[in-house]
Amino acid sequence: MQKPIIYLQRPFREEFIAKIKEIAPDYQVNTELSDEELANVEITVGWKKEKELALLNHSNLKWVQAVSAGVDYLPLSEFEKHDILLSNGSGIHAVSISEHIIGTLLAYYRGLNQSTKNQMAKKWDQAGIHYDQLSGKNLLVVGTGHIGKQLSASLESLGVNVYGINTTGRPVDGFIETYSIKNLSKIVEGMDIVVGILPGTEATYHIFNSDIFNHMKASAMFVNVGRGDTVHTKELATALKDQQLAFAALDVFEEEPLPVDSQLWDLENLLITPHISGMTVDFQLKFMNIFLKNLKNYVEDGELVENQVRLKRGY
Amino acid sequence: MQKPIIYLQRPFREEFIAKIKEIAPDYQVNTELSDEELANVEITVGWKKEKELALLNHSNLKWVQAVSAGVDYLPLSEFEKHDILLSNGSGIHAVSISEHIIGTLLAYYRGLNQSTKNQMAKKWDQAGIHYDQLSGKNLLVVGTGHIGKQLSASLESLGVNVYGINTTGRPVDGFIETYSIKNLSKIVEGMDIVVGILPGTEATYHIFNSDIFNHMKASAMFVNVGRGDTVHTKELATALKDQQLAFAALDVFEEEPLPVDSQLWDLENLLITPHISGMTVDFQLKFMNIFLKNLKNYVEDGELVENQVRLKRGY
Numbered sequence: 001m002q003k004p005i006i007y008l009q010r011p012f013r014e015e016f017i018a019k020i021k022e023i024a025p026d027y028q029v030n031t032e033l034s035d036e037e038l039a040n041v042e043i044t045v046g047w048k049k050e051k052e053l054a055l056l057n058h059s060n061l062k063w064v065q066a067v068s069a070g071v072d073y074l075p076l077s078e079f080e081k082h083d084i085l086l087s088n089g090s091g092i093h094a095v096s097i098s099e100h101i102i103g104t105l106l107a108y109y110r111g112l113n114q115s116t117k118n119q120m121a122k123k124w125d126q127a128g129i130h131y132d133q134l135s136g137k138n139l140l141v142v143g144t145g146h147i148g149k150q151l152s153a154s155l156e157s158l159g160v161n162v163y164g165i166n167t168t169g170r171p172v173d174g175f176i177e178t179y180s181i182k183n184l185s186k187i188v189e190g191m192d193i194v195v196g197i198l199p200g201t202e203a204t205y206h207i208f209n210s211d212i213f214n215h216m217k218a219s220a221m222f223v224n225v226g227r228g229d230t231v232h233t234k235e236l237a238t239a240l241k242d243q244q245l246a247f248a249a250l251d252v253f254e255e256e257p258l259p260v261d262s263q264l265w266d267l268e269n270l271l272i273t274p275h276i277s278g279m280t281v282d283f284q285l286k287f288m289n290i291f292l293k294n295l296k297n298y299v300e301d302g303e304l305v306e307n308q309v310r311l312k313r314g315y
Numbered sequence: 316m317q318k319p320i321i322y323l324q325r326p327f328r329e330e331f332i333a334k335i336k337e338i339a340p341d342y343q344v345n346t347e348l349s350d351e352e353l354a355n356v357e358i359t360v361g362w363k364k365e366k367e368l369a370l371l372n373h374s375n376l377k378w379v380q381a382v383s384a385g386v387d388y389l390p391l392s393e394f395e396k397h398d399i400l401l402s403n404g405s406g407i408h409a410v411s412i413s414e415h416i417i418g419t420l421l422a423y424y425r426g427l428n429q430s431t432k433n434q435m436a437k438k439w440d441q442a443g444i445h446y447d448q449l450s451g452k453n454l455l456v457v458g459t460g461h462i463g464k465q466l467s468a469s470l471e472s473l474g475v476n477v478y479g480i481n482t483t484g485r486p487v488d489g490f491i492e493t494y495s496i497k498n499l500s501k502i503v504e505g506m507d508i509v510v511g512i513l514p515g516t517e518a519t520y521h522i523f524n525s526d527i528f529n530h531m532k533a534s535a536m537f538v539n540v541g542r543g544d545t546v547h548t549k550e551l552a553t554a555l556k557d558q559q560l561a562f563a564a565l566d567v568f569e570e571e572p573l574p575v576d577s578q579l580w581d582l583e584n585l586l587i588t589p590h591i592s593g594m595t596v597d598f599q600l601k602f603m604n605i606f607l608k609n610l611k612n613y614v615e616d617g618e619l620v621e622n623q624v625r626l627k628r629g630y
Contacts, residue, residue: 095450096425099473103421110411110418115588116431122580124572126589133596135410157472158414257439265437273430274441281448 002040003028004060006295009046010067016288023292024299043298045291047074056082063298065291066309069093069146069278070227072200076311086309087294092286093278094150097225100277101151101195102158104223104249109134113271135159138190142181142207143197143226144172145315151195163191167203181207185215193221199315200227208232213239221247225277228252233264240267251277317355318343319375321610324361325382331603338607339614358613360606362389371397378613380606381624384408384461384593385542387515391626401624402609407601408593409465412540415592416466416510417473419538419564424449428586450474453505457496457522458512458541459487460630466510478506482518496522500530508536514630515542523547528554536562540592543567548579555582566592 006020008031020029030037033051041059044051046067055061056078062085066074069090079086107113111129118125137160141148144164152162152174164172165187169180179187184207188194194216198204208224209232216222222245224231233254239245249271250264256275264270280286290306297305309315321335323346335344345352348366356374359366361382370376371393377400381389384405394401422428426444433440452475456463459479467477467489479487480502484495494502499522503509509531513519523539524547531537537560539546548569554560564586565579571590579585595601605621612620624630 095448095474096446099421099449100425102473103418103425103427106414106418107422107427110415110588111591112418112422112427112586112588113431115591116428116586117435118589119580119587120432120435122575124589126572126591129589129591129594131411131591131594131596133410134414154472154474157469158417159410159469257441260437265434271427271431272434273425273427274433274439274444276426276430276441276444276446279444279446281446 002037004042005030005033005037005040007031007033007041007044009044009048009051012045012284012288016284016292019288019292020295023296026299043295063087063304065294067092067287070199070315071309072227072314076309076314080311085304086311087290087304087307088309088315089287089290090307091146091290092283093280094146095154096280097147097197097277098151098154100251100273101223101225102154104271104273105134105193105221107271108221108247108249137161137192138163139193139195140165140187140191141175141195141197142184143199144175144178145197145199147197147225148172148195149174151197160193163187185212188212188216188220191220192217193223196222196224196226196230198226198230200229201314204230206230206232208236210235210239213244216245218243218246220245221249223249223251225251228254228256233262237263237267240269243269247271249273251275317352319357320345320348320352320355321358321360322346322348322356324359324363324366327360327599327603331599331607334603334607335610338611341614358610378402378609378619380609382407382602385514385630386624387542387629391624391629395626400619401626402605402619402622403624403630404602404605405622405630406461406605407598408595409461410469411595412462412512412592413466413469415566415588416538416540417469419586419588420449420508420536422586423536423562423564452476452507453478454508454510455480455502455506456490456510456512457499458514459490459493460512460514462512462540463487463510464489466512475508478502500527503527503531503535506535507532508538511537511539511541511545513541513545515544516629519545521545521547523551525550525554528559531560533558533561535560536564538564540566543569543571552578552582555584558584562586564588566590 004027006027006029038058043063045065064086066088069088071088109132111131139160140163142165144166155162164175164178165181169178172178207230247269251273294304294306319342321342321344353373358378360380379401381403386403424447426446454475455478457480459481470477479490479493480496484493487493522545562584566588609619609621
């Protein structure tokens, strides 16, 4: 009888493939797949659209280990129907995204974006530089998962007061106070910085809209590194134009790449980054820290211990 | 007999002037000065070039409270000759400069400078973005004074390994290890980031020169927020062009404003900011925390307790 297959849909270094084989000696590890092998696939690492139908309909798939944190692009209801376990890569990108967020805050507060523009024009303009102090500011993390917790910990010695929002308002370590998402518009009123790190679900669609922006301080900054469609782009553009809030930094967008005719490109008080906040060095090592732990547990008792996604909830 | 005069060469809010009068009731507080009053000046806050000769030659000056941290623009040998005490504003700018430095590090590591340039061209370029992780990096602070200590503390929760350089290599809290300035070229070899926060003295003139840049890693970043002439500008420009080091961020320059024909403006791997790192909110409050403490002690026993400059040493 053929061994069940662990199908790696992304390249990994030989050292990691060796570890997979050591932990799961009864499995075969494939990076390519023939039609005959399809039926034996039990575990897949990564998820490519072009293999989706084949895997769902013709394999013996039991576990999908996604590489990304967000899983809204996966066929969650199909997984549920077929009793397929799903785990994600949440946490891998946490340090990078946290550093990215702090970078955007300080780049704005210390006039670095403005300085870069002035430098291109060979312009020495001290008087025109906007500056402020991060230390002492109130920052609201909307989404208190891996990234939110990492961000909160990283901000600790920078003197920032970090508050959190999650579905129910349940307390989370590292946050001064956490509130329910129901109270978002009320809570942003007292915040100097609002950071969106939400997954894409029906409940979070366009949750950052004109109502929220209208409740924010005119001096406030908004950062989004969650899903692009958690932000109502047009209403944010209007709010920025009208100085309803002072500055925004977006790494994710409703449409990516951001179309060249988007009005966002021209906004002086917006920093656009091209979905790079999660790019991280040593990605394979960080990913394998999750996958190998899950694999060990899976071969022993068929369950996952890290980052299992609740399929109904979507994260 | 006329009261001795505290001469404020910069504007301060009424609340602070009231506090000065409360602490030093036997003094008169002036923001303007007539020729007749000159002889009665005993204390000055701030130092303007146009008043220099008059104060040195015709006043009864005993104490100069400078507003800046660096005092290399002051007539230190004259102060010494006339037994004039000098204190500086070191520490006022520490949080701002520390935030500025961290901002420049993360702006480089997270591709924000590049993104700003791409945004101006409406260019979505994910593949071309340089990214790296600050956490885990080795950072050398050259100059372990107020700012260096603040920087080290702020970096604590960001996972950076902070080393220090000072004159003698004496240990300083918050640094994993401190080394003598004599060993600078050797020590930079192991560092991912080198931050210059040195005062301008004969000993520090052009201390960051081709010898140091040649010893740095090709992947390393250099930041200077100390005095402009601690850097040999031409040799840094050459080192950046030759990729002897990867990136630099300069806030101070040998000539300010940086001349429009400087070759620095065009360097892709350099961030230029126009001497703004020390700009700080609540400046008056931060300054008065130093001055009022000194004033209280000065009127009681003629000595300073905060930030006294050793005139021979120059800081």
